[in-house]
Amino acid sequence: MSDTTDHARPPRACWRRHGASVVLELSGDWLQGGPPPEITGDPPDQTPDRYATDDLGRFDSTLPAFILARLRMLEKPAPGEPPDTSARPPLDGLAPDLHGLMELALAVPEESEAGRKSKPPSEVSKIGRTTIAVWKSLETLTEFCGMTVLALGHFLTGRARFRARDFWQIVQECGPRALPIVTLISFLIGMILAFVGEAQLANFGASIYVADLVGIAMVREMGVVMTGIIMSGRTGAAFAAHLGSMKANEEIDALKTFGFDPFDFLVLPRVIALVLTMPLLTIYANLVGILGGMLVGAAVGVPPILYWHETLTTVDLTNASLGVFKSFFFGAAIAISGCIQGMHAGNSSAAVGQATTRAVVASITAVIVIDSVFAAIFTVLGI
Amino acid sequence: MPAATDTRPTKAKITVRDLTMAYGSFVVMRDLNFEVAEKDIFIIMGGSGCGKSTLLRHLIGLREPAKGSILYEGENFTATDPDDRASFIRRFGVMYQSGALWSSLTLAENVALPLEEHTELPPGAIRDLVSYKLSLVGLSGYDDYYPAQISGGMKKRAGIARAMALDPDILFLDEPGAGLDPLSSRRLDDLILRLRDSLGSTVVIVTHELASIFAIANNSIFLDTETRTQGATGNPTDLRSHSENPTVRTFLRRGGAEPESSLLSTP
Incomplete structure (x- = not known):
């Protein structure tokens, strides 16, 4: 090997025939930085009997990788036939260090099963698999909801054990810590509703009815739905990530072997905490949204006092309690979606990420679907 | 090697009968039969991915056997409803891999x-x-x-x-030495021995670290990846020289000492 020149010569590979034997001639510098060359000469359908490396310069992993790939290609057995693992291609003529590397690489024959991925499934079987997966996840959901109810039973009869400190920490995380983002979003939503409504109502000289529009929209729908979506992204994701990494780290197994029911210990406090904090957050979001509307009203000439009185005349207890009523269900749905994904996460950090994504998607979907169901029910009941 | 002294007690702490472990239809290990005596330091050994940790998870009830049973001091653990295992679980202490x-x-x-x-x-x-x-x-x-x-x-x-x-009566340790430097690993071995000697616990360890195995074990089971069943049971020091199963001898000699088993040989 000549290390004297700084200028790398281009790598070259060439098939040559010496009588009956096939020789692969390698020359030049084989260094990372350029693509490996095409082999020139008449390609044989067999592995080379010998190598010629007299003119070979410097080389790095490019060269052994190149040779190994060519050998594997030439060796490939006919379809259906088992690969012939006993014969090893001759390595004669390779420089000693290269010979050593090739010998090491060829020491254990390529595992025919490993790495060979099964055929990508056909479209029909994809549909089938997805159907089965959806059915399975419905089963899991049902089971999980049932277990939550059972755990709630344990809790009410005083048999469920979780640490009060954990519970208050979760409450702190779900409630007070969420206030800033809930404030911002509901204030903006209140303002947006007011802007949009005012632009239309002003045509009739009825700007004052902006108060009705904002009030009703906030307390019936927007306040609770926006809070639900915020909590899905914030708390649902946090539940999934926390429980998922606990699972990956065997912490949940450790709970089991110490005789704790992970469901009572981890899921129950989260569900209770969110079911308790969601209504409070919703009431708060409603108020802040109305304030946002009031600000816009003041800007377009509706005095705040008037705005407030108009709000009070339309937003009665029935309307105000509808949103709060829904918030209990949203809280349970978000907490269950988060916990279910966390508890069923796989045992790797990538799986925790997937679980978190699924938790957010599932809980936002649940919020919207439950809301539509309630909308239909309330319409039928005429409230 | 203090553990090599013969303190073979009489009563079996853990008895495993015809245990077959499976994930769905994939059988990990079949027909495992072994006993762990009181105060044993019992090693579950075998190549990577052969089901050592899976066996441990069966022993502590995190997985249910596909077949066979596990008994603690003669009481059938497998036949007990998972909800009623509190009395068993109080006797276990488990240290997980991480x-x-x-x-x-x-x-x-x-x-x-x-x-x-x-x-x-x-x-x-x-x-x-x-x-x-x-x-x-x-x-x-x-x-x-x-x-x-x-x-x-x-x-x-x-x-x-x-x-x-x-x-606990029984300590289960999953790969206690893995990822530790030689000195920490050695200190951990000493700790295990002293805890056994002074507290009288039975210790079940999953490991493939030969140095630890010979330093502390007085009983073991070898799980064979090829045959998917137990390769041998007994004191690892004896197994190294006298096991009838060549795979076990090779494993315990780190592949060396027997001429036909060079690391580079084609299986």
């Missing part, structure tokens, strides 16, 4: 939690017990550290302290 300390709790709280759950001790007594257990594993003073703040070796020792919280 320590599996509860990451939101301090070391002291980690050790205290099982005590709070399973005993009626007043908080003061629990505090005393916790600092005693932590000092046994050489972690006194680390009570208020969180698991993320300590090194890997310390996590394993803390895991052992937690496993010992309830004074």
Whole structure:
């Protein structure tokens, strides 16, 4: 090997025939930085009997990788036939260090099963698999909801054990810590509703009815739905990530072997905490949204006092309690979606990420679907 | 090698009969039969991915056998409903591969939690017990550290302290030496031996670290990846020289000493 020149010569590979034997001639510098060359000469359908490396310069992993790939290609057995693992291609003529590397690489024959991925499934079987997966996840959901109810039973009869400190920490995380983002979003939503409504109502000289529009929209729908979506992204994701990494780290197994029911210990406090904090957050979001509307009203000439009185005349207890009523269900749905994904996460950090994504998607979907169901029910009941 | 002295007791602490382990239809190991005697340091060994940890998970009830049964002091663990296993589980202490300390709790709280759950001790007594257990594993003073703040070796020792919280009859340790430097690993071996000698616990260890195996074990089972069943049982030092199964001998000699088993040979 000549290390004297700084200028790398281009790598070259060439098939040559010496009588009956096939020789692969390698020359030049084989260094990372350029693509490996095409082999020139008449390609044989067999592995080379010998190598010629007299003119070979410097080389790095490019060269052994190149040779190994060519050998594997030439060796490939006919379809259906088992690969012939006993014969090893001759390595004669390779420089000693290269010979050593090739010998090491060829020491254990390529595992025919490993790495060979099964055929990508056909479209029909994809549909089938997805159907089965959806059915399975419905089963899991049902089971999980049932277990939550059972755990709630344990809790009410005083048999469920979780640490009060954990519970208050979760409450702190779900409630007070969420206030800033809930404030911002509901204030903006209140303002947006007011802007949009005012632009239309002003045509009739009825700007004052902006108060009705904002009030009703906030307390019936927007306040609770926006809070639900915020909590899905914030708390649902946090539940999934926390429980998922606990699972990956065997912490949940450790709970089991110490005789704790992970469901009572981890899921129950989260569900209770969110079911308790969601209504409070919703009431708060409603108020802040109305304030946002009031600000816009003041800007377009509706005095705040008037705005407030108009709000009070339309937003009665029935309307105000509808949103709060829904918030209990949203809280349970978000907490269950988060916990279910966390508890069923796989045992790797990538799986925790997937679980978190699924938790957010599932809980936002649940919020919207439950809301539509309630909308239909309330319409039928005429409230 | 203090463990090599013959202290073979009489009563079997753990009896495994015809155990077959499977994930769905994939059989991991079949027809395992072995006994662990009181005060044994029993090693579950075998190549990577052969089902050592799976066997441990069966022993502690985290997985149900596909076939066969596991008995503790003659009582059938497998036949007991999972909800009624509290009396068994109180006798176990388990240290998981990564320590599996509860990451939101301090070391002291980690050790205290099982005590709070399973005993009626007043908080003061629990505090005393916790600092005693932590000092046994050489972690006194680390009570208020969180698991993320300590090194890997310390996590394993803390895991052992937690496993010992309830004074279990049987300690299960999953790869205690993996990922530790030779000195820490050696100290861990000493710790295990001394705990066995002074507390009289039976210890079941999953490992493939030969140095540890010969230093502490007096009984073992070898799980053979090829045949998917047990390759041998017995004292690893004896197995190294006298096992009838060549795979076991090769394994215990790190592939060396027998001419036909060069590392580069084609299987």
